[in-house]
Amino acid sequence: MDITTSAVNQLITSKNKINNLLAKQIITLPDIAHLSQAEKNHMSEVLTERLDQLKDEVRDRYLSKIDPILTAGTRHAVWEYNHMVISEAISKFIQKYGVMPKRGAIADETGLSRQTIAKHFNGYAQHPMFDAEMEQFKFMSNSVLSTVFKLANNGDMRAAKLYFEMIGTLNKQQPATVVNEQNNYIQINNTILSQQNLKSLSAEQLDMIEGIIKGEKSKVLGLEA
Known part of the structure; x- marks a missing residue:
């Protein structure tokens, strides 16, 4: 038997081993323990190629089949792929229709199942990659703020408003005046105005209160109407 024939026979044997493994409902670590490193590398290529071709629930079942033999790095890669295609699908849908897509639309665009999208x-x-992604956004925040500032500095008023909102100088909520009316008195913040209080006021003070209620600023300020 020459070298070429031996190599071909070895390749056929390796393919048969891999096909037999793929025929299983679940592939476990003991199932691949007898494979050589070259066979494991080849199997990894086959698994990746098949995964790229599958969609929806068929893809889910395939991932469940091979999950016991996946490394942590491979699981992260699958998660990152799902996250990327879901994010892109949402972005495209919003740009086209101006609203958030439903999960069915995301599934149609990505080829992922609704169950996978819901799980994601x-x-x-809670996923470990979430914290890493948030750190990346925080890292880029100064760059974004600088870009917004440049636009604002060039006269873009919308960018100027966004800039001040980002640094926290706009939209500061002022304490609201709380008016409670209960039974025979009115409470304005910490001041209680009851019928008894009103009776003790002078005519001028009553006129001022009436002016405030009616919005007649001239009376309140003591100016001529």
């Missing part, structure tokens, strides 16, 4: 949304904030 539900577990997104």
